[in-house]
Amino acid sequence: MALLSFSMKPSLPQWTRLRYANGYPAISTLGCIAKAQLQDKQSHHRRSANYKPNIWTHDFAESLKSDYMEERYAERAVKLKMEVKSLLENEKNLLAQLELIDEVERLGLGYLFDKEIGQFLSSVTPMQFKDVGIEKSLHATALCFRLLRQKGHKVSQDVFRDFTSEDGDFHPLPCEDIKGMLSLYEASHFSIEGEHILDKGKTFTTMHLKNVIPSTNTDLYQLVTHALQFPLHWSMQRNEARWYIDSYKKRNNMNLVLLELAKLDFNMVQSNHQKELKSLLRWWENLGLGNKLSFARDRVVESYLWSLGCTFEPEHGHCREVITKVIAIATVIDDIYDVYGTLDELELFTAVIERWDISAVEELPDYMKICFLATYNTVNEFGYHVLKEQGWNVMPYLKKHLTDLCKAYLVEAKWYHSGYIPKFKEYVNLASISIAGYVILYYSYFFLKSGITNEALSYLDSYPNLPRSSSMIVRLLDDFVTSKDELERGDVHKSIESYMHEYGVSEEVAREYVQDFTKKTWKKINEELATDSPLPRAVIDISINFARTAELMYKKGDGHSVQDQENKDRVISLLVESIN
Secondary structure, eight states: OOOOOTTSSOOOOGGGOOOOGGGOOOOOHHHHHHHHHHHHTSOOOOOOOOOOOOOOOHHHHHHOOOSTTSHHHHHHHHHHHHHHHHHHHHOOOHHHHHHHHHHHHHTTOGGGGHHHHHHHHHHOOHHHHHHTTGGGOHHHHHHHHHHHHHTTOOOOGGGGGGGBOTTSOBOOOOTTOHHHHHHHHHHHTTOOTTOHHHHHHHHHHHHHHTTOOTTSOHHHHHHHHHHHHSOGGGSOHHHHHHHHHHHHTTOTTOOHHHHHHHHHHHHHHHHHHHHHHHHHHHHHHHHOHHHHOTTSOOOHHHHHHHHHHHOOOGGGHHHHHHHHHHHHHHHHHHHIIIIIOOHHHHHHHHHHHHHTOGGGGGGSOHHHHHHHHHHHHHHHHHHHHHHHHHOOOOHHHHHHHHHHHHHHHHHHHHHHHHTOOOOHHHHHHHHHHHTOHHHHHHHHHTTSSSOOOHHHHHHHHTOOHHHHHHHHHHHHHHHHHHHHHHHHHTOOOOHHHHHHHHHTOOHHHHHHHHHHHHHHHHHHHHHHHTSOOSSOHHHHHHHHHHHHHHHHHTSSSOTTTOOOHHHHHHHIIIIIOOOO
8 A cells, every 4th residue: 555645644554444633734744844943942841751761781781691502402402302203203192192292382392393293283183083082071172172273273163062062051070170171271262253162161161260279289270370360372482481391390290301302492592582682782772762862761671572472483583683673663762752752743753754764864853863863774774684685675665664653653642632532443443553563563574584475565565454453452451551651641542541431431341341352352363363374374473472472561560661570570581590
C-alpha cells in the first residue's frame, strides 16, 4: 500500500478505522517547520514520566562473562546430542516417545532436534491412537493433541469425545489422574473459536487442579502450581526452560543424559547471549540516546530480553541484535510522542521520518535531531546489510513500517491533546500498530536467513492476522498493569478506560472484558498456527513468542519500564547465572 504524502491525514491500514479527533487539519510540512522554528525559541512546559535511571551500569556489562565458550564444552555437547538423538530414534512405544519429545522441548532442547521431532509428529495419525490404545488415556490423548497443534498440524478436538458426554461435558475423573487433568489443561490453551469441548476442558481442569493439595506427588504438584500461573503455550520459552531444568534435576526419574545436555546447552547458549548483550550495550552507549535524552526510558537490557523471548536460538543472533535495537529506539521515540514532545513538534518529527531525508534534520528541535539521526543511521545500516548479504533493497519496506509506527504514535498524541477517548475497538486496532509488533516482525524477517520472497513481503504489507493478534495481546497485557500510571503522567486513555467510557461500566467489569478479549485473541493465534502461510516458520514463531514474552514481562507489573526486583531476578536468571 503506497503511503500518502504528509499533507494528508496519516495513512494507516484501513482496518484500523481511525478517528481524528476535532477534525485535525491537513498537516503541511512547511507549516510544521515554521511552527517548530517558532517553538524552539520559546519555553515549553514539558511533561515528565519520572522514569528511574537505568540500573544496568558499565560494571554489569563487564560482569557478563562465562567459561562455556570453551571448545571442551562444545565437544561434550556434540556427544550428548548424539545420545539424545539415539533415544528419540530408538524409542518404539508411542506414548513414551511423545513424553520424551515433550521433555526435550520443555528443557529448551527442541531446536537441536527439530528435524527428528518434526518427522515423527508428521507420521502420527488418528489411526495410531487406536492401534496402541492411546485414545483410552486422557494424558496420552491430550499430550499428543498439544504436541501436534503447537507444530501447526491440524487435529480435531473430537479426539476428546471418548472422555465427554453427548453435550461435551467431561466425565468425572479419578482424583489420582492429576497427570491427565494437567495434560488436558495444557492442551486446552490451543483451542480456537467454537471449540467448546476444549473450552469446557479448560474450565473443568482449572477447577480441579486448583484443588490439588501439597501432599500430592511432589513433582506433579510443582508442575500443577507452575502451570496454573504459566500455561505452557503462553510461556516465554527461555524462561520456561530455565524453570523446567531446575525442576527436572530434582526428580527421581529424570534422565541423566537429558539433564546434562539441557544444563550444558543452556549455559553455552547463555554465554553467547552475554556476548551479544555486551556488544549491544557498547552500541547503545556510543549511540548516546540514553545519555542525551534523559527524559526517556534507557532500557537496552530489557529490550534484549524481548529479543531473547522472540528467538533464543544461537543462529538467530543477528536477528536478536536487530530486534533489540528496534525496541530500544522505539522506546525512546514512544516517550517523545507520549510525554515530552509538543503536538507541533510531533507532527514535524513524523513528517521528517516519512521524508527520510538527512537534510531535513535541521528542521527539528535539538533533542529530536539526536533521535532522528540515531534512527536514520541504524535503519540505513539494516538496509545496507540486507542489500549486501541478500541482494534485496528493503529500505522502502523498513521506512514504510517505521513511518506507520510514528503515524500511530501521532494519532495517539492527538487523542491525548484533544481529550478524545477512543472506542475500545478503535483503540485496540491502532494500539496493535503502536506497540511496534509489526516493525519487529517485519525487520526480523530480513535477518532470519530464510530467504526473502515477494509473496511474503506482500503478505506482511497486508498487516495479517497473526502479527495483529500477537500485537493486540502485548498491548492489552501492557495496559492491564500500566494504564493507571500512564494516565497519571498524561497519556492517552487505554483499553480499560476506553471500554469503561464507551459502555458506562465499572473498572472491574472493564478489566474482566479485557482479560476475556485477550484470551479470545490467543484463540485467533491458534487458528493462524494451523493456517497455510507464506512466512517461514521462524517468523511465525517470533510473532507468537512476542505475545508469550509479554505474558512474562507484564505478569506482575511493567517489566519493560520498571526495573524492580522481579525485573532484576529475571535478568540474572536468564543472562547472568549459569545452571549448576
